[in-house]
Amino acid sequence: xxxxxxxxxEVEIIRQACRIQSEILNEVCAAVAIGISxxxxxxxxxxxxxxxxxxxxxxxxxxxxxxxxxxxxxxxxHGIPSKNKILENGDIIAIDFGVVLDGxxxxxxxxxxxxxxxxxxxxxxxxxxxSLYRGIEKAVAGNSTGDIGHAxxxxxxxxxxxxxxxxxxxxxxxxxxxxxxxxxxxxxxxGAKLKKGMVICIEPIINAGSAKILTEKDGWTTRxxxxxxxxxFEHQILIREGEAEILTPWDEPVGNL
Ligand code: MG
Numbered sequence: 023x024x025x026x027x028x029x030x031x032e033v034e035i036i037r038q039a040c041r042i043q044s045e046i047l048n049e050v051c052a053a054v055a056i057g058i059s060x061x062x063x064x065x066x067x068x069x070x071x072x073x074x075x076x077x078x079x080x081x082x083x084x085x086x087x088x089x090x091x092x093x094x095x096x097x098x099x100h101g102i103p104s105k106n107k108i109l110e111n112g113d114i115i116a117i118d119f120g121v122v123l124d125g126x127x128x129x130x131x132x133x134x135x136x137x138x139x140x141x142x143x144x145x146x147x148x149x150x151x152x153s154l155y156r157g158i159e160k161a162v163a164g165n166s167t168g169d170i171g172h173a174x175x176x177x178x179x180x181x182x183x184x185x186x187x188x189x190x191x192x193x194x195x196x197x198x199x200x201x202x203x204x205x206x207x208x209x210x211x212x213g214a215k216l217k218k219g220m221v222i223c224i225e226p227i228i229n230a231g232s233a234k235i236l237t238e239k240d241g242w243t244t245r246x247x248x249x250x251x252x253x254x255f256e257h258q259i260l261i262r263e264g265e266a267e268i269l270t271p272w273d274e275p276v277g278n279l
């Protein structure tokens with residue numbers, strides 16, 4: 023494992039990258055509406071990247087063809103935006119998005135509602151978001167990645183939800199995905215030790231039913247095997263001695279359950 027610690031000057035650039043990422047993601051999430059296509063959201067993200075002089079972080083990453091991953095309802099991650107995918111009342115959409123500023127990556131994801139959603143969908147979203155914050159609480163120097171995963175998994179399990187096993191949180195910096203992996207499950211005290219100066223993304227991807235997923239023919243989009251909903255929230259954070267710094271703030275209050 024090759025875990026890099028970021029120095030204060032590097033952290034400052036990462037902080038700026040994350041601030042811009044948040045501004046754009048906030049705008050894209052605010053544009054979610056009944057009747058809009060996922061490719062229109064992607065075009066908006068691209069336009070805002072140009073305006074703010076950052077590069078879209080995901081475009082062409084391992085060949086991914088767009089700037090946002092737009093995963094609707096039972097789609098889990100890596101949904102490819104399409105002009106044929108029109109959002110409908112009651113949908114939920116996870117928008118995962120990254121930018122690069124001066125060679126430094128920022129990455130975060132939110133799931134948002136389209137119109138009026140079911141109680142079941144609302145609960146899945148709120149609880150997935152809550153699991154992210156429970157993970158962040160454990161993201162303190164001296165703890166380990168397993169403490170984060172355990173906090174997420176033990177919280178969502180009580181609702182019979184399942185963390186997806188194929189995609190995990192990660193270190194981030196010059197590369198979008200760096201060591202360590204930050205799984206959304208685990209044992210207390212297991213995994214990599216967290217140190218001051220590490221920058222990581224915590225990203226619970228939670229299925230309402232079984233953890234099993236399948237990949238579509240496009241080679242990217244994954245969906246739940248049982249057809250149930252999936253939600254995804256992600257923050258990029260800086261590990262400190264005390265409480266972590268959330269680098270990718272959202273312009274909405276954290277919902278209480
Ligand atoms: Mg990520």
